[in-house]
Structures are given as C-alpha cells and as structure tokens.
Amino acid sequence: TPTVAVIVVAAGSGTRLGHAEPKAFVLLHMRPLLDHALDSIFGMKEPVQIIVVAPVDRVADARAIAVRAAARHEAPTGFVTLVAGGRTRQDSVDQGMNALLPSVDVVLVHDAARALTPAALCDGVVAAVRATGHGVIPGLPVVDTIKRVAESGAILGTVDRSELSAVQTPQGFPRAMLEAARAWAVQNGRFEALTDDAALVADAGNPVSVIGGHPLAFKITTPEDLERADLILQAAAP
Numbered sequence: 001t002p003t004v005a006v007i008v009v010a011a012g013s014g015t016r017l018g019h020a021e022p023k024a025f026v027l028l029h030m031r032p033l034l035d036h037a038l039d040s041i042f043g044m045k046e047p048v049q050i051i052v053v054a055p056v057d058r059v060a061d062a063r064a065i066a067v068r069a070a071a072r073h074e075a076p077t078g079f080v081t082l083v084a085g086g087r088t089r090q091d092s093v094d095q096g097m098n099a100l101l102p103s104v105d106v107v108l109v110h111d112a113a114r115a116l117t118p119a120a121l122c123d124g125v126v127a128a129v130r131a132t133g134h135g136v137i138p139g140l141p142v143v144d145t146i147k148r149v150a151e152s153g154a155i156l157g158t159v160d161r162s163e164l165s166a167v168q169t170p171q172g173f174p175r176a177m178l179e180a181a182r183a184w185a186v187q188n189g190r191f192e193a194l195t196d197d198a199a200l201v202a203d204a205g206n207p208v209s210v211i212g213g214h215p216l217a218f219k220i221t222t223p224e225d226l227e228r229a230d231l232i233l234q235a236a237a238p
C-alpha cells in the first residue's frame, strides 16, 4: 500500500483559457490536459495513491481518463480515487484530503493545469519532504524585473528579485502537518485568504522550503500557454 498520495486538483473552470470545457478536459495533442497531468504521476518511481478532484458534473469523465492513463502506464487502478471538487481550490483540496488512505504519510498537491510537469520533479518533492520532515515546494528564480505599480500606472518601487521565487506544484507536506495546518486555518478564519497550500502550512507556523522547480511545470492558464505546451509536445514527438 502506498505511503504517498498525490491530490490532482482538476475542478477549476479555466475561464482564462477561453474554452467552454473545464480546463482539465481541454485537448492538448488529442488528449485532455488531465490525461497529460496523470502521466507525471504514473511516471513516478514509487506507486502512489492518486486522488483526482474533478468538477462535480464531470467525475465520470475524469474517471474514464484516469483508467485510460493507468492502462497506458500498465499501472493498477486500485489506488486511483475520484472525488468531486468544490467552489475554490482549497475546497477542492479538502475533498481530496478526505479520500486519503490510512497508509499515506506524505501528501502532494498538484495542479492538473501543470500538465507537462516531469515525473522526476514529483519524485524530488517526495524525497525532500522525507529528508526534511517539512513542507517543500518547487520554485524558479524570477527573471523579470518586478515593479510595484499604483492603479494610476505610477511606479511605487522595484522589488528585489534576488529574494523572489515563482512557485509551482506539486507542493509536498507530511500528512499530519498539512491536516493540522488546514484545521488551524479553518479555526482561525484564515481558510479563504490562504489560496495555496504552502501559505496555509506556513501560516500555521510550520517550515516550508523551496527546491528547484522545472520550466515544464508551468501552469497552463491562457490560450498562449496552451499553444506553448502544444509546440513543446510537437518538438518532442517525431
């Protein structure tokens, strides 16, 4: 039985992508984004519990995609769980947390929208959580100069980019730490404000550190992102 679970949050609408379909079901090289995202998870070194959080009216579709992905990877479907998501990303993560197997002690939360994430990045996050015993998230240095700008367009200041990191998923945590932090956030009325898992865990007073991310773990948000993902796959395939 797996000791690692990956919660793949795929219940967003993806309004910014400009498709009628929820984002996880939008096609990229003839396969839904969710199908690509599951490649990263099935490609991990150790067998993991996979919890897919799908839009409430698309759970059956998501299950069919997961079964197909498992077959392609010759993986059993016994540790694949499908659940319906909620209104916000945090609500969706909650639904996923409720489905954890008792044997799981490390939890990764991953955006289905980061469809091209290398499996090795997921393995690296698991290894770092085990080595440190705390929260670990991947991040990349920020290359652009970042300004704080007023509504009028006036520049208020330049942020020191040497201390900035653009963070990605999967975000990994010891299960007990993530569960306690989520309970703490709910009790203290912080749940709505803290949109990412690392912020929630850090807010409850736990250490979270950043390890090197990967350019392919970018989040597909806009039509341009989808086009970029398509070009990357075209270049990779013969």
Ligand code: C5P
Binding pocket: 009, 010, 011, 012, 013, 014, 023, 024, 053, 085, 086, 087, 088, 089, 090, 092, 093, 110, 111, 112, 113, 114, 219, 221
């Ligand atoms: O909207 P955004 O791209 O920031 O969402 C990040 C991830 O969270 C996506 O993979 C999306 O499917 C997921 N999400 C969710 N449930 C929501 C909102 C977003 O699972 N209610």
